[in-house]
Amino acid sequence: MKTPIYDTHCHLLYKGYITRRILYTLLDLMSDLDKLISYNKFKNEATQKQKIKISSLIKRTINVINLMMSSSSQDVLHHLEHSYGQMDLIIVPLAYDVSSCFQEAYAQDISTLTIRQERDLLNDIRNDLLFILDRYVQKLTHYKIFSQLKSLHNKLELLTNNKNTETRALNSKDVYMFQLNQLLELKQAYPGRVYPFLYVDPRRAHTLRLAKELVGKDKPFLGIKLYTPNGYSPLDQNLLELYEYCQQEQIPITAHNAYGGFSTFVKKLEIKGGFFRNGQIIEHNGWIEFETDFFTSPHKAILERAERLNHPMLWAKVLELFPQLRLNLAHFGGDGKHWQEHVIKLMIKYANVYTDLSCQTQERMLQHIKKNYLHLAPQKFLYGSDYYLNLFFIDSFQQYFANFLKVFDDTELERLTYQNAQAFLFASKKVIS
Numbered sequence: 001m002k003t004p005i006y007d008t009h010c011h012l013l014y015k016g017y018i019t020r021r022i023l024y025t026l027l028d029l030m031s032d033l034d035k036l037i038s039y040n041k042f043k044n045e046a047t048q049k050q051k052i053k054i055s056s057l058i059k060r061t062i063n064v065i066n067l068m069m070s071s072s073s074q075d076v077l078h079h080l081e082h083s084y085g086q087m088d089l090i091i092v093p094l095a096y097d098v099s100s101c102f103q104e105a106y107a108q109d110i111s112t113l114t115i116r117q118e119r120d121l122l123n124d125i126r127n128d129l130l131f132i133l134d135r136y137v138q139k140l141t142h143y144k145i146f147s148q149l150k151s152l153h154n155k156l157e158l159l160t161n162n163k164n165t166e167t168r169a170l171n172s173k174d175v176y177m178f179q180l181n182q183l184l185e186l187k188q189a190y191p192g193r194v195y196p197f198l199y200v201d202p203r204r205a206h207t208l209r210l211a212k213e214l215v216g217k218d219k220p221f222l223g224i225k226l227y228t229p230n231g232y233s234p235l236d237q238n239l240l241e242l243y244e245y246c247q248q249e250q251i252p253i254t255a256h257n258a259y260g261g262f263s264t265f266v267k268k269l270e271i272k273g274g275f276f277r278n279g280q281i282i283e284h285n286g287w288i289e290f291e292t293d294f295f296t297s298p299h300k301a302i303l304e305r306a307e308r309l310n311h312p313m314l315w316a317k318v319l320e321l322f323p324q325l326r327l328n329l330a331h332f333g334g335d336g337k338h339w340q341e342h343v344i345k346l347m348i349k350y351a352n353v354y355t356d357l358s359c360q361t362q363e364r365m366l367q368h369i370k371k372n373y374l375h376l377a378p379q380k381f382l383y384g385s386d387y388y389l390n391l392f393f394i395d396s397f398q399q400y401f402a403n404f405l406k407v408f409d410d411t412e413l414e415r416l417t418y419q420n421a422q423a424f425l426f427a428s429k430k431v432i433s
């Protein structure tokens with residue numbers, strides 16, 4: 001391609017600040033394996049098809065853990081550049097803070113979450129993973145993934161011991177600041193190539209303050225990243241104030257909006273604003289309780305929290321209040337085809353609403369999107385990778401990108417990877433009042 005490629009949604013997460021989220025996702029994937037085997041528990045040997053699936057999952061796991069073991073954001077960026085090969089690349093790395101997922105109440109100070117607690121959690125997850133994996137060893141002794149399993153054991157060991165990381169002695173607030181600094185160093189090291197977005201949790205005053213100080217045109221961060229299922233409402237009072245400011249300044253916001261992904265670990269949560277249930281928005285300031293416990297049933301829990309705290313109808317309400325908001329509802333619904341219907345309507349109705357196709361790892365889904373939605377708002381779809389979280393769901397990055405090349409023609413690709421990205425990131429439209 002002649003023009004540069006914008007990857008408008010990626011993450012440069014490394015072991016110093018992210019490990020838990022990724023390990024939980026691994027755990028979730030491994031429980032798939034567990035199901036796969038238990039369906040077949042009366043047979044001695046796994047079928048060939050199962051072996052292939054297990055082998056692929058283990059390969060992906062090792063792949064992601066290798067990236068996770070990177071020593072800095074720059075290190076992860078080098079891997080990403082390598083994955084794109086010779087292409088002229090511009091990236092939008094999104095900051096993230098997994099410690100949001102532990103927060104129950106507004107007043108709670110989670111910056112004191114100690115390294116010891118984190119280590120205990122990591123160890124628990126590691127043990128669970130190994131427990132699940134070990135169950136296959138008996139069934140798969142003669143199969144070649146046996147040796148890969150052994151290397152995975154070692155890597156998990158290394159990761160949870162993680163003795164030499166600079167962030168080891170930091171509390172979670174410092175870890176967040178450390179992450180921001182790394183992204184800003186990268187931006188300086190790659191002028192015009194790296195446009196980081198700042199992660200905001202409206203329950204945390206310091207992130208709201210940083211948003212006003214550090215985000216905007218000619219400021220260190222270009223935009224804002226929100227992840228509401230981490231434990232807050234899109235209609236949070238503090239966010240409404242932030243939207244006002246972002247709309248005025250035309251600051252782009254990328255909000256995770258998949259029926260899936262990740263979510264808060266807590267069962268009881270204090271929210272301000274409103275949540276979604278049974279097809280409607282319920283205005284609410286106070287505690288809510290989820291039906292599903294995250295640790296018992298992570299997949300079901302994530303879907304429940306996505307529905308309550310991130311349903312596109314909640315965003316429709318936000319847009320009624322701020323119709324000129326420059327908003328990317330990321331992932332175009334994820335796997336949730338019913339969410340896509342809602343999101344496309346918002347993209348058609350509001351001039352500055354976009355979506356990105358990051359982490360759409362299935363060629364079939366890309367075909368579905370092209371056939372049913374692309375022509376309805378061709379200027380509003382963005383390309384993104386969600387690197388390296390996308391590598392949980394596909395065997396290689398090359399395959400991920402090849403799917404896009406296969407499904408979309410040259411004109412569509414140029415819009416996705418260049419024109420639309422430039423419009424979302426840099427265009428400044430006057431607010432009509």
Ligand SMILES: [Zn+2]
Nearest residue numbers: 009011386389
């Ligand atoms: Zn993402």
